[in-house]
Amino acid sequence: MTTQLVPPVTIATGTIPEGKVADFLTGRHVRDTPEEYVRQNLEKALVRQYKYEASDCSPEFPIKVGSSRKRVDVVVFAAGADHKQENAYILVETKRAGTSPSNRTEGVGQLRSYLAACLNAQYGIWTNGDEQYCIAKRPDGRGGFTFEEIIDVPANGQTEAEAQRPQRKDLKPATADNLLFAFRRCHNYIAGTEGKQKAEAFWELLKIIFAKIEDERSRQLDFYVTPTERTSTTNAASAKARIQKIFETKVLNKYRAIFAASDTVIDLKPPVVAFVVSQLQGYSLLASPVDVKGVAYEEIVGSNLRGDRGEFFTPRNACRMAVTMLNPQPDERLLDPSCGTGGFLITAMNHALGHIEREERAQWHDPSRGTDEERDELFRRRNEYFTQKVHGLDLNPGLVRAAKMNMVMNNDGSGGLWQANSLANPRSWSPEASSRIALGTIDCIVANPPFGANIVIDDHELLEQYDLATMWDRVDGRWTQRLSADGTPTLQKNQPPEILFIERCIQLLKPGTGRFAIVIPNGILNNPALGYVRTWLMENVQLLGVVDMARELFQPKNDTQTSMVLGRRLSADERAAAADGKLDYPVFMAVAERIGHDKRGNILYRRTETGEDVTITRVETVAAIDPKTGEEILQNVEVSERQIDDELADVATAYLRWLGEQK
Known part of the structure; x- marks a missing residue:
């Protein structure tokens, strides 16, 4: 048997200085901070989920507030309009995780003051990733404004009414870590508001996620919550009843093997159900990329269900x-x-x-x-x-x-x-x-x-199924099973x-x-x-x-x-040849020294010899919802991003190339 070590291949298509990240909208290098991480996810959502043109969005846009100048994290302007304060349509404020929405200087109040200063701006988003608030600015009839919390801001070409109760054509596949943020918001809200243990909150969240998925498979979408249901405890009962009906008729009937008899009711208060639905109703979970859903789901699962058996x-x-x-x-x-x-x-x-x-x-x-x-x-x-x-x-x-x-x-x-x-x-x-x-x-x-x-296995009945559960001795340089007096292999204790x-x-x-x-x-x-x-x-x-x-x-x-x-x-014939030492073949071997994260779980990016990050541009086929028919279609999207320092994909490519060279 022969072995072959194949080194991975690295392709660099651009560089980013250490400690910087390329802004999604502009490509400019900005400081890589926790707040920037939240903003980059929101920028991707504005373009890929809400379908606004990148050219109509501007990060760090300066506006005049009274006698002072402030910078809005992201401004979405009216389509094709000049990037001027009077043309601002949506204002976005992103904060690092842990920032309180009631903070006097960085909370939702800051966003409201910016909206008031931009006379024609209609909507705002405030988020720290784990919490998100969508705000609509309303004229009060006296020359001033009031602010109303809404479920979601409209996507490009969408009315506010459509955003509050999306039709199939309005559903948006999730991008980046935005679905992870939404799942985390829902889970934390259930655990904090209901007083449930984390695992209990997780199972109740999954009931609602199942209702969402099965609703997407139906002709008529009933998974939604209206603004009055979201803000009124009394009206929230209607929302819970609607979601409970989806769960009973579309989920329980189809997945009885998953849900026990005691799981027939979504055990959450109506306002909590309304909140969770408001966070999920705009997404198409079926059309969202597998990895986006997988990362979001497995983080929530891992924090609740990972056991103690390795x-x-x-x-x-x-x-x-x-x-x-x-x-x-x-x-x-x-x-x-x-x-x-x-x-x-x-x-x-x-x-x-x-x-x-x-x-x-x-x-x-x-x-x-x-x-x-x-x-x-x-x-x-x-x-x-x-x-x-x-x-x-x-x-x-x-x-x-x-x-x-x-x-x-x-x-x-x-x-x-x-x-x-x-x-x-x-x-x-x-x-x-x-x-x-x-x-x-x-x-x-x-x-x-x-x-x-x-963890060890010590059950005799279980062990006796396996050759590798028996005692082995090394005799004349060769391993052989140890036999007992009756000629049967001798079992190990565990x-x-x-x-x-x-x-x-x-x-x-x-x-x-x-x-x-x-x-x-x-x-x-x-x-x-x-x-x-x-x-x-x-x-x-x-x-x-x-x-x-x-x-x-x-x-x-x-x-x-x-x-x-x-x-x-x-x-059987090959086993006989292997036992006689007559089976010879090559083996692919590789060492993956870099797998994309460090020992603390932090993502690592590839760097050049001078310490700058490597970027790569690729064409990605993604699912989208046709706005005319509501059907899922495929689109090619060009993605430019920092290249994670991960050799595993290169190893797979090298293996397939090596395999093709074998007889």
């Missing part, structure tokens, strides 16, 4: 790298036997769905939008893949439930997830799980098994789950063709005492690739050094 969710960039290398196809059965909240599985599922989407759209007369018949066929193929090919197991019932919800929010596929101990005998799983997930039947496995020194998961994954795969991508602690790969694990692997698996991941991958939550290991289960 459950550390796989970072999205590591999932993408592994899935790109594994390349699961639409006709292949996919499984994650330790699925957690479903992030790894969703990445793999959407990779296969991408194949389906491209194949179908290539046959459409107009690839950006299909006829009803063309869309129906795409939906049929997608649904067939969800129901027949996508599977997941996890021991933690709360995580399985959260994973099912995550799957629904990210294209569905929730029917193939079950609560089960993947390491137990499959006969002990539920009848449906054991019939759908039999040993030797899976084409692709993606997994980040739980690992840690505090074994860490990550070792048993390796063997269980191989047992589940189809002999000869089934392949996997698994996160494995480096101790398994280099600890001399665990040489028997490596021997067993080499006799049962063709290693395709090993990527040594940076120690920071799971930090700050976990400090374990890991590798991503890819392989294929050997056929």
Whole structure:
């Protein structure tokens, strides 16, 4: 067996000085501060969600307030108008997280004073990311103004009434971290206002998110709250009744396996429901990018449901790298036997769905939008893949439930997830799980098994299923199983789950063709005492690739050094050849020293030799809502941004290039 180390490729297309960030609207370099982070997200929302032209927006715009000059964080001007104070239409004030909206100098009052100074300005937005206020300026009939809090400001070409109760054509796919901000606002509001524990608040929020998703799939949108329902406790009861009806008729009937009998009611006060709906009603969750939804959802899940059994969710960039290398196809059965909240599985599922989407759209007369018949066929193929090919197991019932919800929010596929101990005998799983997930039947496995020194498996009945749960001795330089007097292998007293998961994954795969991508602690790969694990692997698996991941991958939550290991289960003939040392093949190997964040979880950006940030421009295909038909369409958007210092995508590209060179 030979190995080949392939270095990643870095492409620099521009530079940004250290401590600076390129302003989204102007491209000018500005200081990279917590307040700037909030403003950049809002700028992206104004252009990508609210559809205002970047040329009609201006950051740090100076206005005259009385005898003094002030700078508004962002001003949206009337379409095509000169950038003058009298042409201001929307004023935006962004603050760092933690700034109080009642602060005398930086709160909502500051925004109101700016609106009063701009006579023709009609709307304002104040946000610190975690809180957001939308303000409308109204003439009071006496030459002055009053200010009214509204649900949302109008998008480009939209009336205020349409913004307060959006139609399908008005829904906006989320961008950047704006959906994360909205989820966080809702969760914190529920926890703070209702006095619920964080986990309780999380489940109630998910009920409303489910209602939102199912409402988007309906012809008529009923997921909305009016301004009077938002501001009046009495009228808020109507909003809660409407959302409760969506939940009962569209969610519970469809997802009875997710919601227990005790979950039939949204257990929140009417004003709280009204607030949550107001924060979410303008988004199209179905059309929002997978990663945008995934980051928002998994942060909320992680802060509430992460357990104490070594459950550390796989970072999205590591999932993408592994899935790109594994390349699961639409006709292949996919499984994650330790699925957690479903992030790894969703990445793999959407990779296969991408194949389906491209194949179908290539046959459409107009690839950006299909006829009803063309869309129906795409939906049929997608649904067939969800129901027949996508599977997941996890021991933690709360995580399985959260994973099912995550799957629904990210294209569905929730029917193939079950609560089960993947390491137990499959006969002990539920009848449906054991019939759908039999040993030797899976084409692709993606997994980040739980690992840690505090969890061991010591059940004799469970251990006896595994070669790697037996005692092994090194005799004449070769590892062999220790046999008892009756000739049967001798079991160890216990074994860490990550070792048993390796063997269980191989047992589940189809002999000869089934392949996997698994996160494995480096101790398994280099600890001399665990040489028997490596021997067993080499006799049962063709290693395709090993990527040594940076120690920071799971930090700050976990400090374990890991590798991503890819392989294929050997056929019976290949196993015999491997046992005789006659199976020779090359192995792709790489070291990923930079994975996009430091040990504290802070994002790191690529820099030139002189210390300046690297920027990159790319064309991104995004989903959008056709304002005329309300249907989802695809658009190409040019994105220019700082390049995260992450080598994992380069590793995947190098692997595919290397794989193409092999016989």
